[in-house]
Structures are given as C-alpha cells and as structure tokens.
Amino acid sequence: MxxxxxxxxxxxxxxxxxxxxxxxxxxxxxxxxxxxxxxxxxxxxxxxxxxxxxxxxxxxxxxxxxxxxxxxxxxxxxxxxxxxxxxxxxxxxxxxxxxxMGMLFQSGALLTDLDVFENVAFPLREHTRLPEPLLRKLVLMKLEAVGLRGAARLMPSQLSGGMARRVALARAVALDPMMIMYDEPFTGQDPISMGVLVALIRQLNDASGxxxxxxxxxxxxxxxxxxxxxxxxxxxxxxxxxxxxxxxxxxxxxxxxxxxxxxxxxxxHYPAAPLEQDLFGDAAGVAAITAADVADGEAR
Known part of the structure; x- marks a missing residue:
C-alpha cells in the first residue's frame, strides 16, 4: 500500500x-x-x-x-x-x-430531562464552583458561539437533529478544553446543518486555539x-x-x-464459499444434479 x-x-x-x-x-x-x-x-x-x-x-x-x-x-x-x-x-x-478534553458524541448524548441551558451548564456545575451570575454568562456565551442562545430554555425533544448536535458542541467547549474529539459529527445531518457544523468546528478550533x-x-x-x-x-x-x-x-x-x-x-461480497456449494453441496453433488437436469430436459 x-x-x-x-x-x-x-x-x-x-x-x-x-x-x-x-x-x-x-x-x-x-x-x-x-x-x-x-x-x-x-x-x-x-x-x-x-x-x-x-x-x-x-x-x-x-x-x-x-x-x-x-x-x-x-x-x-x-x-x-x-x-x-x-x-x-x-x-x-x-x-x-x-x-x-471535550467530546462530541455521535448521538449528541443530551440529558433529556434538562433544558438546553442546563445541558451546557452541566459540566460547569459538575467541575467548578462558579457563582451563578458568572456561570449564566458563560453558558450564554457558549450558546451564542453555536447560534443557539435564543434556544436556551427549549428541551432536547424540541430540537432538530442539527440543533441538538450544536448544543452538544456548546457543552463540549463549556470548560474551555485543550482538545475536542468529534465522533462522526456529520452523521444524519441535512446539508444545511452539516454545513453549519463544518464551519463551527473550524471556527471554534481557530478562535479558541x-x-x-x-x-x-x-x-x-x-x-x-x-x-x-x-x-x-x-x-x-x-x-x-x-x-x-x-x-x-x-x-x-x-x-x-x-x-x-x-x-x-x-x-x-463478504467472504463466503461459492454459491453453488451452498446451494447444492459438494462438487460431486453439483455435477449429479446438473446431469440429472440435462437428462430431464432432453426427456421432455
């Protein structure tokens, strides 16, 4: 190769x-x-x-x-x-x-019982002791970066697939990680959502180092x-x-x-035995069946 x-x-x-x-x-x-x-x-x-x-x-x-x-x-x-x-x-x-390390899962993996704001806030609440006013500003800034600040109080069930993936991206960068790993980020996205995600990945990478x-x-x-x-x-x-x-x-x-x-x-084709072998058995069996079919055809 x-x-x-x-x-x-x-x-x-x-x-x-x-x-x-x-x-x-x-x-x-x-x-x-x-x-x-x-x-x-x-x-x-x-x-x-x-x-x-x-x-x-x-x-x-x-x-x-x-x-x-x-x-x-x-x-x-x-x-x-x-x-x-x-x-x-x-x-x-x-x-x-x-x-x-931030991780964007293929499924998005949003917490279905939390709204968009709380999904993005989750890692901040889990790993920091930030005062609520500062946490709120950080979450809104992350949502603004992915174009979804206005969707902060929507539930995951109210989001399109592309919107859910962007919320997951905002959550992945919530702690300002040094690295983000994207697992099949474009799977199942319509052309518009795919184009938005492609641009976001590049923009976030360059703007945030x-x-x-x-x-x-x-x-x-x-x-x-x-x-x-x-x-x-x-x-x-x-x-x-x-x-x-x-x-x-x-x-x-x-x-x-x-x-x-x-x-x-x-x-x-996935590796397999010859089709004739699966259908008719060994080579002798194939030959016998073929000869019988020929003789039968001639008799008719």
Whole structure:
C-alpha cells in the first residue's frame, strides 16, 4: 500500500515544526473478543490543528478516541496526551485530564430531562464552583458561539437533529478544553446543518486555539476543514498526509475510499464459499444434479 505522507506534523506560522504533539500514539494495538481492532498504530496530533481520522465504518476510529481518553486500555503501545501516559495515570489524575478534553458524541448524548441551558451548564456545575451570575454568562456565551442562545430554555425533544448536535458542541467547549474529539459529527445531518457544523468546528478550533480530532467517514466535509488526515483500515494506518496529498494519492485502496467506488480492494461480497456449494453441496453433488437436469430436459 502506498502511503501519501508529508511531514508527520503539519506546521504554520504559530506552530513550531519541532513542537511536541498534544497527542502521540506509539505502536497501539487493541483487540475485542480475540479480533484485532487496531494493530501497531502510530499517530501524532499537533497542537492547534484539526486532525481527521477517516476510514470505513467498523475500522476502529471510535475505539481510538476511547483509547485516547483512557476509557479503554490497549493490549500494547503507548498513548501520550500532553506528555502524560494515559494508561499510567491514577484515577484522580485521569479524571483531571479528562476535564481538559471535550467530546462530541455521535448521538449528541443530551440529558433529556434538562433544558438546553442546563445541558451546557452541566459540566460547569459538575467541575467548578462558579457563582451563578458568572456561570449564566458563560453558558450564554457558549450558546451564542453555536447560534443557539435564543434556544436556551427549549428541551432536547424540541430540537432538530442539527440543533441538538450544536448544543452538544456548546457543552463540549463549556470548560474551555485543550482538545475536542468529534465522533462522526456529520452523521444524519441535512446539508444545511452539516454545513453549519463544518464551519463551527473550524471556527471554534481557530478562535479558541483548540486541538481538534475529527473521526468521520464523510470525505468531502472532513477534508474541507482538516489540516492533516489519517486513513485507517484493517487496524492500520493505510495513508496519511495533508488533504492535498491525500487527494493526489493513487493507491487503489485510498482511491476507492475517497471516491466512494463500488469496486476495489474492499469487496462488495463478504467472504463466503461459492454459491453453488451452498446451494447444492459438494462438487460431486453439483455435477449429479446438473446431469440429472440435462437428462430431464432432453426427456421432455
């Protein structure tokens, strides 16, 4: 497999080329029920950038986010977040580190018995002792950032799917985290809501100096805001590079995924025995049935 590869860490005027990454993953392996999910994965997530992790459904992208946040323990390898080995932290240290990570779940995961204001206020009430007037101002500012200050007293059941995802985003940035992880943020969104979310992710990242990790299989939307892209499949990094390098990649696997081609290294049919064998049994049985059908046809 050819790998589209530029520098391991993209740089800009305000990000030194030699700056340590916010997240560094070395030789990460993880299996579930004996089935390998990730196999020796290496990743570097630079500070202040939008890094996309893309690939087909079921390839371990969401599992990778859970490993970064310490929700799962790897079979092998190291996960460093802001220089800390996630799997060597005690419960209190890991808890503190997680308060510096925002997470936008695929479902939004809003608390259905709380209104929009209280959903966004929840992490502030849980992790701080801010006076109520200041908490109110912070919540309204977060809602304003996602265009939903006017919806503060609506219940989740009154929101559209796109609005719910934006409320979840406001909640994810409530504690001003150093990093936000997005798990399939564009799934199930109409074109307008998708466009709003795409713009918000980029704007929030740049305005707040965040580091963003976007897990997605929505190619065009994700590539439009990413500074760097990793494509994973079969438990490994198949390709990596800036969006331009990925677009120019010629390997059959990458082209099939990026262009949505039906034919390529990823087959339409799940591996199976020949259809005739399933229908008629072994080869001898197939031959006998075929001969009998021919004889019967000739008799008629």
């Amino acid at each position: 050819t790998s589209a590869k530029t520098s391991a860490t993209p740089t800009s005027a305000d990000t030194r080329a030699d700056a340590p990454p916010l997240v560094e993953i070395r030789g990460l392996s993880y299996s579930r029920n004996g089935r390998p999910i990730l196999d020796g994965v290496d990743l570097r997530i630079p500070r202040g950038k939008v890094t996309a992790i893309m690939g087909p459904s079921g390839t371990g992208k969401t599992t990778l986010l859970k490993l970064i946040s310490g929700q799962l323990e790897p079979d092998a390898g190291t996960v460093l977040v802001d220089g800390q080995d996630v799997n060597r932290l005690g419960r209190k240290e890991l808890y503190r580190l997680r308060t510096r 965040l580091t963003s990790i976007v897990v997605s299989h929505d190619v065009d939307e994700t590539a439009s805001i990413a500074d760097y892209i990793y494509i994973i499949a079969n438990g490994k990094v198949m390709c990596q590079g800036a969006p331009g390098a990925i677009a120019a990649e010629t390997s059959a696997w990458v082209r099939q995924f990026m262009d949505g081609l039906p034919d390529g290294p990823v087959h339409f």
